[in-house]
Amino acid sequence: MATLKEIANAVGVSVGTVSRVLNNDSTISVGDDTKIKIFEVAEEMQYKTLKQRKTNSKTKTNKLRVGIVEMYNYSEQLQDPYYLLLRSAVERECFDNEIEVVNLYKTEDEYKYIGNEILSGIIAIGKFTQNEVSMLNEVCDDIVFLDSSPNEQKYDSVKVNFKLGTYKALDHLIKLGHMEIGYIGSTKTPDDYREKTQDNRLKFFTEYMRSKSLYKKEYILDTKEMTAINGYEITKKFIKDNKNMPTAFFVGTDTIATGVLKALYENNINVPEDVSIVGFNDLIASQHTIPPLTTVRVHIEHLASASVDLIMERINRNRKYSKKVIIPSELVIRDSAKEVKLTK
Incomplete structure (x- = not known):
């Protein structure tokens, strides 16, 4: 397993920066690109935080296995990191709830994932065509759509207000x-x-x-x-x-x-x-x-939390009806807007 120092050397930042980013320290002033790179390198090197190591050391029964699929590919996400950050928040929420994450990828006519285990559910991040929704349903019945709501009667969804x-x-x-x-x-x-x-x-x-x-x-x-x-x-x-x-x-x-x-x-x-x-x-x-x-x-963290809560409730409580959660947004006042100048 990788060390913090190895990750820091690979990214070109300090060990302290890597530690704070991986432990979701919201006070650290690090650019989105650097944050994303740290998470990527940590995943490639299979690094686990102390909390994750403690979680993995426990005996688990009936562990949930959730597939994550995204609308955009990595290069598209770099143009606007919103969805990349949203996925990272979903993955952190899954780790905190001892849920195994499986990456889904799309072929010409179906969605696939590595491994033979049956998925407990799917969290689909972004917007998907009717055909893609049907293809996802072939993989698993329990799907939460994050940032879209293609069928409110059938699927759970989480959206921004x-x-x-x-x-x-x-x-x-x-x-x-x-x-x-x-x-x-x-x-x-x-x-x-x-x-x-x-x-x-x-x-x-x-x-x-x-x-x-x-x-x-x-x-x-x-x-x-x-x-x-x-x-x-x-x-x-x-x-x-x-x-x-x-x-x-x-x-x-x-x-x-x-x-x-x-x-x-x-x-x-x-x-x-x-x-x-x-x-x-x-x-x-x-x-x-x-x-x-x-x-x-x-509130990316609230969107992620709601999507994971919905998939857990759907599976653990065998809920049959669908839910749609709307997360409020709020205004953050900084320095780019001020009282208009009155012209004489």
Whole structure:
């Protein structure tokens, strides 16, 4: 079994950093990429924390075995680490509950996993087509969908309350005096069956702004994809093509917001003095942008905990009916949004 020092050498960080990351120390200031790399190397080297070693040393009976499957592959996740962090949280929750994790992978016409043991259940992270849902059902009947809800009558699901988060963000900007508010993000994102439809954040942004008679179509910037580079390019183009700038932008994800901040900085537009920015997700890096990002926090740990609780309840209590859990989001106020400047 690997040591902390071996992991630290492989990643290029200190032993202390590795220890704190693997033990889920929320106070450590480490970038998402570094965190992800530490977890990956630790898994490759089959490192176990003290808690995991103690758990493994116990005699276990009727141990649950849960398959985990994801919408995105690793390279796609690096463009936006949200799902990668969500998977890590699910795996930690499984370890804490002495649940064995099995990775599912997709072939041309079915989902497979290594080993012959029967799965107790599946946690499916992301959005899946109707065909993919059927293929997963061939592997196991007990499935929890995390971040989608393809069939509420048949499957358990856990989702984020996008409306609550969006409304809180816009309430905050309105209270700061902003009347000219734009949206930056992908206008169409995968729905519960992975079909591209209007993004929920844009849907509720539009609903809110129209209710206040403040909606302006020209302030909707479509990034097409949820990446930092797309946020950078669309913002740069908007600045070049438009003389008028809204006093604030609500941005679909923190990942996009990093690109937006870069484009504004390069064009000598100060945040929050000239324009306020509010993001969505509250990734770890959002605390360390310049300025630190005001954003809507999606409680990844609560999403993971709820999905594992549902699969355990479904199996251990033989629950036959399905449940849908909606996790509230909350506004985290930092320095990227301030009271609007009144022009004379």
